[in-house]
Every structure is written in C-alpha cells, then in structure tokens.
Amino acid sequence: MSVLEIKNLHVNVETDQGTREILRGVDLTINEGEIHAVMGPNGSGKSTLAYTIAGHPKYTVVEGEILLDGENVLEMSVDERARAGLFLAMQYPVEIPGVTVTNFLRTAKTAIDGQAPSIRSWVKDVRESMGNLRMDAAFAERNVNEGFSGGEKKRNEILQLELLKPRFAVLDETDSGLDVDALKVVSEGVNRAKANTGLGILLITHYTRILRYIKPDFVHVFVAGRIAEQGGPELADRLEEEGYDRYHVAEPAAQ
Numbered sequence: 001m002s003v004l005e006i007k008n009l010h011v012n013v014e015t016d017q018g019t020r021e022i023l024r025g026v027d028l029t030i031n032e033g034e035i036h037a038v039m040g041p042n043g044s045g046k047s048t049l050a051y052t053i054a055g056h057p058k059y060t061v062v063e064g065e066i067l068l069d070g071e072n073v074l075e076m077s078v079d080e081r082a083r084a085g086l087f088l089a090m091q092y093p094v095e096i097p098g099v100t101v102t103n104f105l106r107t108a109k110t111a112i113d114g115q116a117p118s119i120r121s122w123v124k125d126v127r128e129s130m131g132n133l134r135m136d137a138a139f140a141e142r143n144v145n146e147g148f149s150g151g152e153k154k155r156n157e158i159l160q161l162e163l164l165k166p167r168f169a170v171l172d173e174t175d176s177g178l179d180v181d182a183l184k185v186v187s188e189g190v191n192r193a194k195a196n197t198g199l200g201i202l203l204i205t206h207y208t209r210i211l212r213y214i215k216p217d218f219v220h221v222f223v224a225g226r227i228a229e230q231g232g233p234e235l236a237d238r239l240e241e242e243g244y245d246r247y248h249v250a251e252p253a254a255q
C-alpha cells in the first residue's frame, strides 16, 4: 500500500521584499486510491503546497517532511520525484514550443520507466487515452500547450496522467475554465486513473462542482498556510454555502 505523507511542513518563498512564510505546519497523509480535496481562500498556500511537492526551486522547506513510502521526497530532484511516481498537473500549464504532444509523452514515459515503451502498445495506448478524453488525433502533432484553449490544456494534463501512470497526483485547479462537458471528460479520466492504477489524488479546487464527479474521501480547508479543518464531502457543501468567514481569514504576515 503506497502512502504520501506530509508532516509539519513549513515553506518559505523568497520575494523582492524578503522572505515570506507561506506554509506554516501542514500535516496530510494520502493513501493509495484516496482522493483528498483541498479548498481554501485565495492566497492561503494551496498552490505552494503543490509546487513544494513537485520540487519547484522557488519554495524553501524550512521544517517538516514529505515522505513517499517512507522515502524522503525533499532529497529527490524534480525528475527523481517523477520517477518515484509523483505527478503535478499545474494551474497554468506551460507551452513547450517545438515539442509535439506525442514526442513529449514518449520522452516522459521513457524517462519515468527507464526504458522506451514498445511502439505498438504505445501508439495504441495514446490513441485509446486520447479517444477517452475526446481529443482529436491531430492534437498529438501539435506543440505542447501552444495555442491550446484552457480546456485543451487541462485535457492534455489528464492525458499525461493516464499515460504516465503516477502513484500520486496533485491536480491544481484542474477544473478552472472547463465547460460542463470538458469537466465530465476530465473527471472521468481522473476516476479511471484511480480505478485502474490505485492513484492517490490531492485535488485543489475552489468549486464543489468538480466534487460531484470526482468524489473526495476527505476535504481539507486551507487557511493562512495551515489546514484549519478537515472532514468528509459534506464539508465542501458547507464551504460553498458559508464561505470562509468563520475561519477569520487573514493574509499571512510578511516577515
């Protein structure tokens, strides 16, 4: 049974105005096959948590641990984290001019598995996943994210998720900018990955509508760099009704 453990995580970011403490003691354990939704007001540190798990160099861990099956993730480079089975679908996926979707996927798959996939099975898998995600085959030959619409970018992230088969995925606002049909398609992709590979998911979102399609086991409320409350799916409904006032939301103070 795989497990991703975040323990007492404190993270700073360097800004032009100096060091700012963003995460202030986050504890979160995700077991294989579990879906954890993270909700919370703007600026509370949700994306910072995602980037820190992925190993973004801007974020400095000053205290605490991230363990994947007991292995220290914080000592791993970004590519080691991907090989260990961590995946980040970003809020704003980047364009990669000159690199086609198909080449990107094959290169990533080869790097993660340590060997190139056999052409036959790979072509079949890519076709199947693109079909599942209702992506036109012509997409495979376009440069990654170049000129993609918001919805196409998010589908492309889920295509990577389906083909690279990570153990844990952090999905940062994967629902933002999706129309209803795309939201369903993307959610089905996430649910398939969970059913097929026991994927564990950290799903950052502002809206309960995605949680109607991707059922969370746990909901965590992030406020000022900490988890202020956790509960089941009913917590998401309450947040939608009541907002975050009860948590006395305040910006984390600059140091």
Ligand SMILES: Nc1ncnc2c1ncn2[C@@H]1O[C@H](COP(=O)(O)OP(=O)(O)OP(=O)(O)O)[C@@H](O)[C@H]1O
Residues within 6 Å of the ligand: 013, 014, 015, 022, 040, 041, 042, 043, 044, 045, 046, 047, 048, 049, 058
């Ligand atoms: N690289 C950075 N430079 C300066 N400040 C940063 C940086 N990264 C994060 N911050 C600050 O840290 C705080 C938390 O940001 P973060 O993006 O993690 O919040 P969030 O909860 O994901 O917000 P949102 O819901 O608006 O996406 C914000 O005040 C943000 O301005």
